[in-house]
């Protein structure tokens with residue numbers, strides 16, 4: 001079986017994001033970019049299925065700017081076999097929407113015929129949590145989101161999901177779209193020899209129009225602003241003082 | 254404008270708080286019809302009919318909707334979507350699972366985690382773990398959106414809407430429920446509690462996490478946790494507060510042994526009063542805390558338990 005893993009290039013999770021003063025977006029100049037952390041978990045999940053003999057090829061896909069090649073090379077260095085870059089825009093300030101990404105992925109699924117797509121649960125830049133569900137809908141496939149355990153048995157996959165009340169286990173018919181949560185696995189680091197080898201692995205480039213997909217955004221961004229800041233607090237010297245403040249000043253206990 | 258609000262129903266019971274908060278947002282978009290879809294949801298539908306500002310309640314009582322599977326619920330909602338300009342749900346795990354599916358089937362872009370309704374087409378939502386707020390205007394014929402409950406007040410009771418049964422849609426049967434592992438608890442629910450006490454990696458072990466739970470019980474609070482505490486097995490996954498966990502905004506949030514990474518702050522920085530107990534005076538959590546106590550939690554928490 002072939003597995004498709006979509007990976008997104010995002011601002012590194014350690015970077016303190018700054019909003020531009022003119023309200024046009026966040027500042028991306030000289031900011032460290034990385035693979036979306038959930039997508040590292042998705043790539044790791046695919047590699048483990050391959051190591052277990054249940055998958056024979058892992059294709060990673062990124063939709064975005066030319067620099068997303070770096071993200072794809074990282075996935076190849078971790079252990080993916082082949083990469084596809086769908087170059088959608090050279091203006092990273094206009095983020096490509098999950099609906100458009102899902103349409104691009106649908107077209108690639110029709111070309112590549114994978115038996116499984118493993119997405120991240122959420123991109124940590126737009127925080128949408130949508131692409132996997134949308135792709136599954138467009139394909140008419142089953143979906144298993146927020147996975148913390150994943151097992152493939154023949155024609156179906158058993159997935160344990162992180163939900164509001166705890167955990168839920170479901171069984172979905174293959175082909176399926178799975179989106180992964182934080183506790184599915186701990187992604188490996190690419191070794192230096194594998195980083196070198198990844199440079200020689202195939203990386204194809206396409207455009208949305210090659211795939212016949214219109215990526216015009218449905219949401220126009222009116223403005224991007226800083227959230228309201230909290231007023232500075234105080235340090236208390238003792239537990240007694242804390243209890244007093246909570247009772248008398250804040251009145252919350 | 255006609256709004257379809259998908260009620261949060263779990264185990265046949267209406268999750269009143271989440272639904273009533275999303276109702277407040279939905280009312281700002283138009284006339285609200287509530288959909289309760291579950292197995293044995295008659296009681297939930299009656300409860301929804303009492304919420305203030307609901308025009309009508311539709312009740313789809315069918316085993317297919319009993320376990321929140323996305324595919325059958327999406328098919329049901331898409332079949333009735335033609336009557337509505339907006340489809341809205343509280344941003345629970347169930348809605349995050351199903352709403353993007355509904356949106357894609359309607360060829361619309363979902364708008365996740367709305368924190369303010371500017372007008373019927375324009376919404377505010379946080380991006381980058383709440384480090385920026387984006388205002389977006391939707392060009393879609395049907396707006397499909399989830400509402401961040403922590404930022405809306407719950408609609409009250411006093412309504413008396415009519416309840417109408419509707420037929421289930423065909424079920425493709427491509428997914429099936431196997432089991433739920435849900436711990437029953439007498440504590441308040443995390444996203445609606447007035448007080449939340451959360452522990453982090455600093456608590457050190459599952460055993461010591463009991464101390465956090467005892468403190469919560471003393472305060473009548475819900476228990477939360479950082480990702481590190483959950484990953485380390487001190488606390489279950491559904492206690493995680495943050496960018497990728499639950500978002501809370503209680504009257505009082507007590508963070509114990511939590512450093513205050515942006516991903517954690519994303520889930521609690523809109524709390525009214527924040528208390529931080531941490532032995533590192535440089536910990537970033539102190540930048541958002543109203544009251545910071547620099548102390549070893551193994552001294553401070555027992556003393557706090559004694560003095561409350």
Ligand SMILES: Cc1cc2nc3c(=O)[nH]c(=O)nc-3n(C[C@H](O)[C@H](O)[C@H](O)COP(=O)(O)OP(=O)(O)OC[C@H]3O[C@@H](n4cnc5c(N)ncnc54)[C@H](O)[C@@H]3O)c2cc1C
Nearest residue numbers: 453454455479480481495496497498510512517532533550
């Ligand atoms: C994609 C992604 C998503 C994430 N989502 C979330 C999320 O939703 N929620 C979340 O919380 N995190 C999330 N994180 C993780 C986040 O980045 C931090 O790693 C995490 O919040 C740290 O948890 P912590 O504060 O408990 O641990 P640490 O950062 O290790 O902090 C422990 C703190 O305890 C203090 N301490 C230690 N011992 C004591 C003592 N005896 N007395 C008092 N204080 C003590 C230390 O001084 C320290 O400040 C996410 C990360 C990524 C990459």
Ligand SMILES: Nc1ncnc2c1ncn2[C@@H]1O[C@H](COP(=O)(O)O)[C@@H](O)[C@H]1O
Nearest residue numbers: 006007063119120122123128129130131
């Ligand atoms: N531009 C993109 N390129 C590749 N994969 C993406 C892209 N956007 C989203 N995804 C995938 O969809 C998941 C969820 O993203 P989102 O719906 O934007 O929160 C991510 O974790 C990726 O697996």
